[in-house]
Amino acid sequence: MAAKASTKRSATSASKRRSTRTHRRTDTQGPAQGTRPLWSGTLRLALVSIPVKLFAATRSGARISFHQVHEPSGKRVRYQKVVPGLGPVDTDEIVKGFELEQGRYVLIDPEEIEDLKLEAKRTLNLAQFVEHGEIDPIWFARPYYVVPDGEPAEEAYGVLRDALRSSKRIGLGQFVMRGREYVAAIKPCGNGLLLETLRFADEVRTAAPFFSSVDDVEPDAELLDLAEELIERRSAAFDPERFEDQYTKALREMVDAKARRRRPVGVDEAELPSGGAKVIDLVDALKRSVRSAERPSTHKSSGNARNKAG
Numbered sequence: 423m424a425a426k427a428s429t430k431r432s433a434t435s436a437s438k439r440r441s442t443r444t445h446r447r448t449d450t451q452g453p454a455q456g457t458r459p460l461w462s463g464t465l466r467l468a469l470v471s472i473p474v475k476l477f478a479a480t481r482s483g484a485r486i487s488f489h490q491v492h493e494p495s496g497k498r499v500r501y502q503k504v505v506p507g508l509g510p511v512d513t514d515e516i517v518k519g520f521e522l523e524q525g526r527y528v529l530i531d532p533e534e535i536e537d538l539k540l541e542a543k544r545t546l547n548l549a550q551f552v553e554h555g556e557i558d559p560i561w562f563a564r565p566y567y568v569v570p571d572g573e574p575a576e577e578a579y580g581v582l583r584d585a586l587r588s589s590k591r592i593g594l595g596q597f598v599m600r601g602r603e604y605v606a607a608i609k610p611c612g613n614g615l616l617l618e619t620l621r622f623a624d625e626v627r628t629a630a631p632f633f634s635s636v637d638d639v640e641p642d643a644e645l646l647d648l649a650e651e652l653i654e655r656r657s658a659a660f661d662p663e664r665f666e667d668q669y670t671k672a673l674r675e676m677v678d679a680k681a682r683r684r685r686p687v688g689v690d691e692a693e694l695p696s697g698g699a700k701v702i703d704l705v706d707a708l709k710r711s712v713r714s715a716e717r718p719s720t721h722k723s724s725g726n727a728r729n730k731a732g
Contacts, residue, residue: 429605435586461697462571463544465582465608472578473571476599476617480565486673535601546597554590557607561620568608583610594620624634648708655712 465473469587487638490499502510519527570579586609593608597610605620 434485459569460566461542461597463546463570466545466547467582467593470578471581471699473575474579474601475569475571476566476614477569479567479616481547483670485670486677495592498722543598546595546608548593548595550591551591552594554592555607557592557620560626562607563619563621564618566619567611568617579615579689583615585612586610586615642705645704645708648712652708652712 441555457477459477461476463474464471466473491497493500503516507510518530518532520530521527570576582593588622595606595608597606599605604624607618607620608615609618611615
């Protein structure tokens with residue numbers, strides 16, 4: 423009897439898991455339609471291999487971009503790949519060249535680069551794990567969403583995600599994407615995984631020389647208290663929608679105004695006097711700042727969070 427009951431419970435649990443997976447796939451949209459992965463390969467942890475795809479986690483937004491136009495003719499300026507003495511050349515006649523010295527190159531065909539035998543081209547091996555907060559933000563470069571490639575990959579993907587979350591660790595490894603090798607940091611992100619590329623050691627400048635002229639003196643206690651109070655008064659939950667790209671907005675308005683053959687409306691902005699700002703008393707300035715500071719409203723943040731969650 424006990425064996426039958428155990429078997430029934432196991433079957434019921436398995437059925438619930440299948441139902442949950444089916445429900446999640448039905449209700450949760452995948453990557454936006456038409457979005458192509460930037461990389462697809464295998465995420466490997468020891469003997470466990472997980473097929474995954476990478477999608478860009480950020481986008482350029484609605485920034486204004488300009489084309490170059492030849493003003494006398496009103497025609498757009500175009501660029502061509504030109505060889506001196508020959509003129510324009512076809513793309514399929516172009517190879518890569520590494521300059522050894524002035525005028526002397528080693529020529530490399532695209533096929534030769536593609537044939538490089540690097541395991542990291544299609545595999546991201548998690549070789550090390552570090553604690554959250556151990557990596558300084560200056561090392562992080564660009565974020566990507568890591569998505570399981572197919573239903574069979576979902577179980578191992580979920581195990582890795584939950585193990586990283588419970589251990590509060592970040593996985594590190596290397597992989598090749600679009601002809602360049604990257605160091606990758608992988609961590610949980612909601613119901614999935616986030617990969618952030620890291621800069622190599624020779625890509626980050628040492629900070630000390632830039633701050634060598636800054637005096638390392640003990641700040642005045644009153645000034646420190648006032649500064650801390652000002653920071654506290656202006657503290658609020660982070661809401662990215664509070665920060666708008668005012669420059670792009672103004673640029674767009676100028677373009678629209680010119681398109682309607684009207685002069686753009688000038689905007690008055692407070693500026694420092696051309697002769698330079700006056701030297702003021704720091705204590706007095708901080709005190710006035712504290713008195714005038716208002717804690718940012720959190721109603722918008724809460725509302726946005728609720729709307730996005732719903």
